[in-house]
Amino acid sequence: MAENEDLAEKEREKNRVAMPEQEPEERRRNFEEVPLGYTPEMAVAEASRCLQCKSPTCIEGCPVEIDIPAFIRLIKEEKFDEAIRKIWEKNRLPAICGRVCPQETQCEGRCLLAKKGRPIAIGNLERFAADSAREKGLKDLSPKPEPSGKRVAIVGSGPAGLTVAADLLARGHQVTIFEALHKPGGVLVYGIPEFRLPKEIVADEVESLEDQGAEIRCNTVIGRTITMDELFEEGYDAIFIGVGAGLPRFMNIPGENLVGILSANEYLTRANLMKAYQFPEYDTPMPKGKNVVVLGAGNVAMDSARTAMRLGADSVRIVYRRSRYEMPARAAEIHHAEEEGVEFLLLTNPTRFLGDDEGRVVGMECIRMELGEPDASGRRRPVPIQGSEFEIPCDLVIIAVGTGANPLLTRSTDGLELNRRGYIVADPETGETSIEGVWAGGDIVTGSATVIEAMGAGRRAARSIHERLTRDLQPSKSVED
């Protein structure tokens, strides 16, 4: 009996259904999505591998606690519409999360089968369910709630803000989203490239929020166009701040302002938000390089490197001061980048940039590193090897070594408590800040994290905002105004 189970398990493990992808040779020069999605047959086959665990650990790995075995079982039974409804109970943006969550450290990392190296492809299945619903035009139409008469202002239209909007709408509150850029979506539109997350998917999600009554005001910088105080004066009963962590960090080494050295934020914003990869059909120019260097090894670095490859670079190198094991990017992105010909120069740190007479970058001096004792993060600290300096030629450098808290809003808002690094201090359970009636969540509280964590924070904040607003509605409180 046990032997039989063992055998059956072996079968299951072997067959993790790979998602078909564009071939590396072809995709490294186009901007179309790389993974092509499961067919229904593939999805059913993958869903069939799930053990339907009694106490499913996978759920613990999902910050919004999707009932993973339940939706997988529904896929296995080919009840695709019901599967997506099951997911919608917990996650408003499954087409996005299925594509961009770091599943290996979240749901899939906690799947029972992960120990054997073959976890269920939960992300792929979530994406499948979401995409088939999208194709059919299936919508998450919960019955329209009684209007509460309360209005909430949401600052920032990234995943945190979008989630707060959806959850509050579903509870009958009116919401207005204020966005500084000319398109809503936050990092989902300005940061993550088309080949990883088609912008059409984000636009669909935003549109469905609008269908449900959300007002979205782009080109509105809170702290400049309108201040927080003025939002209250305009009659909003609560404000949620989800402005992200969009302050680019630089290396602070000599030569960093040479022409041809830019932040990943600038590079990706040009490419994605401004569609500069379609220059000159679109008006914004894109810096091009033959020999491109990307500093850093997170998702942002992979996105930059793969964008540079698609724009026709001869060589693209990721330079990272730690080893492969510490690279923070999603496993799939590292793998994709490698397949597309991105090279990795690990245990290497830049020391200065070299320029020509016209101030254009022509090279970079680096030093080799070795791993020493573990640091505060538990990762082994890279230390330079004296005398190991060497130069590499490059004509475009993209700096993707992390971001900080953008002070534009926080600096212009009195009484908002910030931590030492400039992030907003908010209650982790409720999102409440030091100002009465103001909540915050997402990257502006935690520092850069993930899409699903920002959504989780949005969900908790929405719950807390709702409680406060309905408490205020109790007849015991006066309703004069």
Place this chain on the structure above:
Amino acid sequence: MHQIVRREEMANGNVILNEIEAPYIARKAKPGQFVILKADERGERIPLTMADTDPERGTITVIYKVVGKSTELFKSLKEGDSYQDAVGPLGQPTHLEKVGTVACVGGGTGIAVLYPITRGLKRAGNRVISIIGARTADRLFLEEEMRAVSDELFVCTDDGSRGHHGFVTEILKKVLEEETLSLVVAVGPVLMMKLISEMTRPRGVKTIVSLNPIMIDGTGMCGGCRVLVDGENRFACVDGPEFDGHKVDFDQLMQRLGAYQSEERKSSEAHRCRLER
């Protein structure tokens, strides 16, 4: 959508004035601040200083020189047409106070940016000496407007077709010798601002310059607008665009402004082809 309610051409059509509906921005804007405009879906985000605002009408006025693809596209917009996007007010307002006698120096496009600052300094009660210059007479604009907000106005052209034959710096030199200036404001080509800052430094005259690095978001998110001021990187869109001229690394700014020159030329050519077809 932001409709153009008034449109004027100046300097033989090289400079355009647009008064645009943007009530939220008009309500808030202060002299020295700018907006970012985008004409249509495919357009670039272009930073322009507000020359004027009318909170009651809910409009802002920009004056821009036609220099490349996007400003050419802006020029093609007629009264009644609209900009798709307008965001602002961005940047720090000019610090306007009564300090005594000030010189306001503008070259080329810089005059558009200089004008509202000059007006603000005049209204604050300063004695204002203004010096504006252009390559030739028919490239000059806002002369009458500048005269109206200045106690004295000098005009220069490189070819002598109007006013002083020569550069604004030559006039400023004289003014520096004859007057006790409390402040110099310089807006124009980077080289001009650099030269002026070098002239005022030994005399210890405080000098404010308004920088125009390449910008994208205008909210401190991309770092494209970073300029070296006093050895430190500052973002012109949030910390500026005005800085202490004695502390700005102008050479670096000049190089960084040239970053997209070949692409911009390509873009402009492609644009002309589209227009001609």
